[in-house]
Amino acid sequence: MHLTHDQLSPALARPVMRSAVFLNEAAAQHPEALSLAAGRPFDDFFDPADLVDHLNAFEQHLVDSGLGRSEITRLLFQYGRTAGHIQDLIASQLANDEGMHIDPAALVVTVGAQEGMFITLQALCHRPQDVLLVASPCYIGMLGVAELLGVPVVPVPEGEHGLDPTEVARVAAEVRADGRTPRAFYLVPTGSNPSGRTMPLPQRHRLLAVAEEADLLLLEDDPYGFLTDGPEWVPTLKALDTAQRVIHIGTFAKTCYPGARVGYVVADQRVHHADGRISLLSDELALIRSMVTVNTSAVSQAVIGGMLVRADCSLRKINTERVAHYRSNLALLLDCLDQGLPEARRLDLGISWTAPDTGFFVVIRVPFSVDEALLIRSAEEYGVLWTPMSYFYPGEGGTEELRVSCSALSPTDLAEAVRRLTRFLDDTASAVRTTTRG
Amino acid sequence: MHLTHDQLSPALARPVMRSAVFLNEAAAQHPEALSLAAGRPFDDFFDPADLVDHLNAFEQHLVDSGLGRSEITRLLFQYGRTAGHIQDLIASQLANDEGMHIDPAALVVTVGAQEGMFITLQALCHRPQDVLLVASPCYIGMLGVAELLGVPVVPVPEGEHGLDPTEVARVAAEVRADGRTPRAFYLVPTGSNPSGRTMPLPQRHRLLAVAEEADLLLLEDDPYGFLTDGPEWVPTLKALDTAQRVIHIGTFAKTCYPGARVGYVVADQRVHHADGRISLLSDELALIRSMVTVNTSAVSQAVIGGMLVRADCSLRKINTERVAHYRSNLALLLDCLDQGLPEARRLDLGISWTAPDTGFFVVIRVPFSVDEALLIRSAEEYGVLWTPMSYFYPGEGGTEELRVSCSALSPTDLAEAVRRLTRFLDDTASAVRTTTRG
Numbered sequence: 001m002h003l004t005h006d007q008l009s010p011a012l013a014r015p016v017m018r019s020a021v022f023l024n025e026a027a028a029q030h031p032e033a034l035s036l037a038a039g040r041p042f043d044d045f046f047d048p049a050d051l052v053d054h055l056n057a058f059e060q061h062l063v064d065s066g067l068g069r070s071e072i073t074r075l076l077f078q079y080g081r082t083a084g085h086i087q088d089l090i091a092s093q094l095a096n097d098e099g100m101h102i103d104p105a106a107l108v109v110t111v112g113a114q115e116g117m118f119i120t121l122q123a124l125c126h127r128p129q130d131v132l133l134v135a136s137p138c139y140i141g142m143l144g145v146a147e148l149l150g151v152p153v154v155p156v157p158e159g160e161h162g163l164d165p166t167e168v169a170r171v172a173a174e175v176r177a178d179g180r181t182p183r184a185f186y187l188v189p190t191g192s193n194p195s196g197r198t199m200p201l202p203q204r205h206r207l208l209a210v211a212e213e214a215d216l217l218l219l220e221d222d223p224y225g226f227l228t229d230g231p232e233w234v235p236t237l238k239a240l241d242t243a244q245r246v247i248h249i250g251t252f253a254k255t256c257y258p259g260a261r262v263g264y265v266v267a268d269q270r271v272h273h274a275d276g277r278i279s280l281l282s283d284e285l286a287l288i289r290s291m292v293t294v295n296t297s298a299v300s301q302a303v304i305g306g307m308l309v310r311a312d313c314s315l316r317k318i319n320t321e322r323v324a325h326y327r328s329n330l331a332l333l334l335d336c337l338d339q340g341l342p343e344a345r346r347l348d349l350g351i352s353w354t355a356p357d358t359g360f361f362v363v364i365r366v367p368f369s370v371d372e373a374l375l376i377r378s379a380e381e382y383g384v385l386w387t388p389m390s391y392f393y394p395g396e397g398g399t400e401e402l403r404v405s406c407s408a409l410s411p412t413d414l415a416e417a418v419r420r421l422t423r424f425l426d427d428t429a430s431a432v433r434t435t436t437r438g
Numbered sequence: 439m440h441l442t443h444d445q446l447s448p449a450l451a452r453p454v455m456r457s458a459v460f461l462n463e464a465a466a467q468h469p470e471a472l473s474l475a476a477g478r479p480f481d482d483f484f485d486p487a488d489l490v491d492h493l494n495a496f497e498q499h500l501v502d503s504g505l506g507r508s509e510i511t512r513l514l515f516q517y518g519r520t521a522g523h524i525q526d527l528i529a530s531q532l533a534n535d536e537g538m539h540i541d542p543a544a545l546v547v548t549v550g551a552q553e554g555m556f557i558t559l560q561a562l563c564h565r566p567q568d569v570l571l572v573a574s575p576c577y578i579g580m581l582g583v584a585e586l587l588g589v590p591v592v593p594v595p596e597g598e599h600g601l602d603p604t605e606v607a608r609v610a611a612e613v614r615a616d617g618r619t620p621r622a623f624y625l626v627p628t629g630s631n632p633s634g635r636t637m638p639l640p641q642r643h644r645l646l647a648v649a650e651e652a653d654l655l656l657l658e659d660d661p662y663g664f665l666t667d668g669p670e671w672v673p674t675l676k677a678l679d680t681a682q683r684v685i686h687i688g689t690f691a692k693t694c695y696p697g698a699r700v701g702y703v704v705a706d707q708r709v710h711h712a713d714g715r716i717s718l719l720s721d722e723l724a725l726i727r728s729m730v731t732v733n734t735s736a737v738s739q740a741v742i743g744g745m746l747v748r749a750d751c752s753l754r755k756i757n758t759e760r761v762a763h764y765r766s767n768l769a770l771l772l773d774c775l776d777q778g779l780p781e782a783r784r785l786d787l788g789i790s791w792t793a794p795d796t797g798f799f800v801v802i803r804v805p806f807s808v809d810e811a812l813l814i815r816s817a818e819e820y821g822v823l824w825t826p827m828s829y830f831y832p833g834e835g836g837t838e839e840l841r842v843s844c845s846a847l848s849p850t851d852l853a854e855a856v857r858r859l860t861r862f863l864d865d866t867a868s869a870v871r872t873t874t875r876g
Contacts, residue, residue: 001683007562078481082458124446145729
């Protein structure tokens with residue numbers, strides 16, 4: 001038998017769902033192209049031999065914690081608790097690295113941040129009137145979850161100077177006036193994907209106040225916080241949250257490694273049940289995930305647990321090299337853009353870009369339409385891949401923007417990729433200008 | 439802030455969702471009770487030292503396959519393909535052990551069978567009229583998925599002699615007459631959880647014919663197939679499927695270990711898209727899972743991949759000891775039931791049970807109402823845990839039945855657990871009889 005598209009979930013036909021497939025196919029069809037599209041970590045930080053050392057360190061930690069052989073075996077091999085078994089280590093790491101003091105019972109270990117987003121949205125948005133507000137442009141993984149679950153998304157546009165909390169209040173009020181319920185506001189406050197922005201401390205306080213006034217939950221997604229350090233460091237929204245307004249979604253994808261698929265949700269909100277029982281939102285999220293994946297791989301939890309144990313529950317200590325790589329790559333990316341398209345030239349062509357001081361991403365604004373066909377031309381004729389920004393906009397937007405990432409390439413490859421990119425941008429903008437004048 | 443239950447998904451309040459929590463809490467509160475509730479594998483088959491050997495075997499396999507160091511590192515640490523990276527090994531194992539010849543491209547590696555069920559139902563049932571038919575009683579994990587996704591479930595009752603394919607046709611026709619669309623029929627054809635039944639070969643052929651006539655997909659969930667061997671072996675529905683009517687959901691939870699969270703879906707149906715493109719259903723399932731979990735832990739895939747490599751892609755070869763344990767435990771369970779409640783006595787009391795020849799589960803029918811309060815009394819006063827069968831019935835049913843499992847206990851503990859259970863059953867049935875007569 002065969003199936004027709006209308007028999008399957010309509011989400012499958014949406015561009016946001018197909019974007020990753022398109023990018024992967026474009027990369028596979030142009031193996032010689034250098035990719036500024038991928039936001040994955042740099043390969044050189046990984047060594048297969050580490051896996052065994054991490055596993056051994058975690059087992060020793062369990063022995064030191066007083067567990068017997070049969071308990072350790074059960075922990076490593078059996079189904080295990082749906083909330084996970086390394087919440088205490090994660091809570092210690094959040095305290096050490098981020099000054100977040102979290103009850104381990106309020107933590108659910110998930111299959112990456114992605115499952116965290118999925119189960120959180122599934123718990124919160126279920127009535128026809130429930131909508132999700134998102135900072136726009138928005139991380140594509142959250143837009144995909146909303147598509148799959150059929151949850152309407154309402155954008156709160158980031159302005160020239162980043163997200164304005166007053167705009168969140170305004171959009172929330174509009175949504176309510178429309179008879180709908182804004183259940184939560186989703187954002188990546190530090191090194192945002194895709195905009196690269198980091199929200200300063202005063203705006204974080206203001207956003208928390210807005211959440212209180214507008215009776216909103218904040219969904220804070222924080223994969224890149226570890227990249228800020230020293231005077232640039234800004235506390236997470238969750239660290240500033242005194243009223244349980246924030247659900248914090250974290251991941252070890254960028255600080256440890258993505259293939260482990262270990263993330264977590266901090267959800268310390270109390271839930272009042274019809275029978276008088278009170279639980280934590282984390283308990284309810286664990287219940288949902290018990291029917292989605294049952295739990296996070298025990299061996300993955302052991303590897304990440306071992307990494308945490310070996311680093312005395314502080315990833316900042318072991319991540320100085322990573323932070324240095326990503327920072328110098330970000331600076332290199334901006335330098336190479338500037339060399340390839342010096343200020344006078346880019347002003348003349350109508351090209352500009354953001355200059356974030358942390359994260360992986362830079363957004364380039366161009367005077368021509370950016371779509372998948374253009375990406376293929378860039379790959380074929382210039383040997384460089386990037387991401388159309390329109391993927392990141394719920395509804396319209398981003399049609400004259402592209403995103404480039406500094407994370408996955410070596411400095412040498414990055415410099416070459418940006419040389420190719422600036423040639424492509426110059427040629428394309430010049431051609432448009434000629435056409436327009438002609 | 440706090441949340442109230444009506445702000446969260448209504449699925450969270452449903453008994454089917456809360457049953458595992460209730461059973462876990464009952465076990466935690468009665469640590470001295472022996473558990474006939476758990477369907478997990480026997481701990482003695484697990485050794486932490488194996489993990490490293492499996493990992494090393496998988497790495498060597500990648501080297502032997504011609505992959506370079508950087509490719510291997512990327513495979514073990516990076517995000518990876520959403521469909522997984524051990525499909526070829528799984529396809530070989532299915533060919534060797536089950537005579538199933540599957541194109542690896544039709545396989546999606548999932549986070550256990552649970553994610554397989556989740557993404558399959560999410561793909562197939564999305565319109566208000568779409569319903570899922572299930573063999574009833576039904577595995578609780580599938581009922582939970584349907585609750586979460588809001589998909590109506592229509593039971594096809596198993597009769598005294600197991601599932602009758604004609605009943606499937608009858609119920610499907612009824613559903614259609616009602617203006618609804620039966621999208622698929624879900625069953626565990628071998629060693630069913632909870633009924634313990636195995637569908638004989640002629641009924642399998644008949645069910646495939648019914649699927650064709652009624653234009654139904656069959657969702658075959660097969661965690662226990664490895665327990666049948668020799669003359670008892672029955673081919674899977676997928677092995678008999680010549681018309682792509684079967685979506686096959688598998689797992690390594692019982693043959694390897696549950697904590698790995700590695701399962702798979704075989705979905706070789708062609709999908710015709712609006713733009714003329716043709717894909718496999720497996721491609722569409724991979725797209726959905728890219729927004730649920732991104733992919734299955736790379737280290738888990740490596741461990742399972744290593745187990746497969748070390749066993750020459752035949753789990754039957756390495757599972758003879760497991761099969762022997764589960765078979766002798768199942769026979770022991772039935773023997774001990776018979777010793778504790780000999781035929782005359784149980785006839786007198788109105789107690790009976792199923793006598794499956796494979797799988798983990800036996801269903802006991804009793805002349806009294808079986809609920810959670812009774813389970814707590816059984817734990818407190820008799821020191822034995824089991825599962826109320828009502829959990830497994832969509833709608834009404836199973837209120838005078840309980841499920842016991844032979845899998846997780848040593849023979850000594852199993853015998854003691856059944857002694858406690860038969861005392862509990864005898865006492866409770868006797869009390870009911872006295873009350874009724876009184």
